[in-house]
Amino acid sequence: MRIEVEQLEGSGKPFAHNYEPEELILDEERARLTESPQVRGNASRRGEEVRLRGSVTARAEVDCDRCLKSINVPIETEFDLTYIPASTYVAQETAELQEADLLVSVYEGDAIDVDEIVREQILLALPERALCREECHGLCPVCGVDRNLTGCACEEKEVDPRWAALKDL
Numbered sequence: 001m002r003i004e005v006e007q008l009e010g011s012g013k014p015f016a017h018n019y020e021p022e023e024l025i026l027d028e029e030r031a032r033l034t035e036s037p038q039v040r041g042n043a044s045r046r047g048e049e050v051r052l053r054g055s056v057t058a059r060a061e062v063d064c065d066r067c068l069k070s071i072n073v074p075i076e077t078e079f080d081l082t083y084i085p086a087s088t089y090v091a092q093e094t095a096e097l098q099e100a101d102l103l104v105s106v107y108e109g110d111a112i113d114v115d116e117i118v119r120e121q122i123l124l125a126l127p128e129r130a131l132c133r134e135e136c137h138g139l140c141p142v143c144g145v146d147r148n149l150t151g152c153a154c155e156e157k158e159v160d161p162r163w164a165a166l167k168d169l
Helices: 086-092 099-103 114-125 161-168
Strands: 002-004 010-018 031-046 049-063 070-085 104-107 111-113
Touching: 031 070, 031 114, 049 114, 070 086, 070 114, 104 111, 111 114
Parallel strands: 070 104
Antiparallel strands: 002 111, 010 031, 031 049, 049 070
16 A cells, blocks of 8 residues: 555545455564454645554464464554655755654655555564463473473483583583
């Protein structure tokens, strides 16, 4: 979905899009979309500055960090982004970034790609650390068995390599 900048004037124009199942690809190996994302928002323009405000809802499946079991994660996030044309940004470029420069994004051409915004917002909303449950025992590092389902007799004496030389004394 694209927002045509020339069609925006003043207070704004609402936008909404329900993505098809394969329309948006995350390119993230540990997460997969299980429900088609939806984006709703408002786009407004003041001079050359474009402001997009809205929300994204979706459902994703991520892998547990300990046992690799799939976990369903609801995603509900809001965004408020400001864009300026790339030509204006280059003209304003200084040797040192100001704090205000970190809050502005750049668009090229005559449209802003909403698909990339939705993809970015979903990736930012994913949990940094995902656990199927707090007491997850994970996988055995020696034999690979899921310790939540069964135990194993593997010895886990892991010696810090820095102390390995003292072991022979």
